[in-house]
Amino acid sequence: MGKTKKAGITGRLGVRYGSRIRKRLRVIEEGMKTPQKCPVCESKVTKRISTGIWNCKKCGAKYTGGSYTQNTQPGLESQRIAFRVQRELIEKSKE
Numbered sequence: 001m002g003k004t005k006k007a008g009i010t011g012r013l014g015v016r017y018g019s020r021i022r023k024r025l026r027v028i029e030e031g032m033k034t035p036q037k038c039p040v041c042e043s044k045v046t047k048r049i050s051t052g053i054w055n056c057k058k059c060g061a062k063y064t065g066g067s068y069t070q071n072t073q074p075g076l077e078s079q080r081i082a083f084r085v086q087r088e089l090i091e092k093s094k095e
Contacts, residue, residue: 009033032068039063039070046070 004011006041007027010022035044045057054070055062066072 028068036070 006011007022008026010026013022013025026033032048036046036054037044038046038059038061040044040061041056043056043058043060045055047057048068049062051067052064054065054084064074
């Protein structure tokens with residue numbers, strides 16, 4: 001049983017597990033399998049090794065992230081806050 005136009009990557013499941021679960025699984029798996037950008041070399045040849053561990057095939061960088069995508073919403077928020085605090089500290093040191 002292969003993938004179909006309507007079911008996509010979850011076509012392998014057939015009619016099992018219910019449509020809602022298959023739709024949710026499709027969103028997660030398609031996001032996981034799309035090319036992710038490496039934070040070190042900016043290339044799109046990264047691959048998920050296991051849950052939360054990502055590896056860049058080009059530069060060999062190994063880093064952590066979300067289970068199914070590299071960046072999670074809480075991770076992006078904390079990164080933004082860290083950059084803001086760092087910028088404020090630099091501005092204070094200049095005064």
